[in-house]
Amino acid sequence: MGYQISTERQALQATFDIKGVKAAVARKLSPLGLALPSDRNTTSRSNDITLCWIGKSHWLLVAPAEMETQLKASLVPDDTTHDCRVVLVSDVFTFFSITGPQANDIMAIASPLDTRPKKFPENGSTFSELFGIRGLILRQPNGFTIAIEQSYADMVAAYFRKI
C-alpha cells in the first residue's frame, strides 16, 4: 500500500434514521441522555452512541450493534404517534475506518469535501460524495469513519486495496 493509512471494514452498527421537528427529536432522545448537536453537520456523543445532524430536520444515530435491541425499545421505530419518525436502518450502511498520517490524502482523493479542521471540525459529520457515491463522513481522532450504502461496500473495499 503506497499511502500510510489503515482501512478497516467495521462490524455492523445499530443505525437509526430520525426525522422531525427539533423539539420532538430532543424529547425522543432525552431518555438516552443524548443532546442534539449544536451545529449543523456535527455530532453529539453519549457513552457509545453518536448522533449526527445531517439535514435540516434529519439526524442519524449510530451505536454498537449490541445496543440495537435496547435502542429499539427506547426509540420505538415506526411509531406514528410522535412528531418525529425513527426508522431502523442498520442494514443499509457499511462503515469503514480510515486512519493514519495520510488519511486526509485519501479523503482528498475520495471526496470533494473540504476536510481541513477549520471547515470540518473534530466532531464533524456530513453526507458528501465518496468515490462518486453518497456517503457519510465522520471525523475520528486519527482519521475518518465513512459509511456508504451496503451494496457499494465491496466496490469501496476494492478501491482501498488499490491505494
Added chain:
Amino acid sequence: MLTLPCPFCGERDETEFVNGGPTKPPRPDITVTNSEWIDWLTVPINPIGYVEEKWWHAKGCGAWFTIKRHTVTHDIAKLDG
C-alpha cells in the same frame, strides 16, 4: 469548478448536486393558446444573464433550494433557501 451554497451545509462542490432546472413562471391559465402552452411546458429559460434555478443537494443533506446564477460568469447572486 462551480461551488454552490447549500442552505444547510454551506459551500459545496458542484458534483454533490443535481440541477433541478430553471424555475418556471406560474402555470398559465386554462384559456392559453396551444403555442403559449407548448412554450411554457417545453421551452427552457436560457438568457445571457441571471437565471433562477433549482438545485438538489443529492449527495449531501438532501435539501432543495433556489439560486440566481449568471449563465456566462456563473456568479451566484441570490440564495432563497
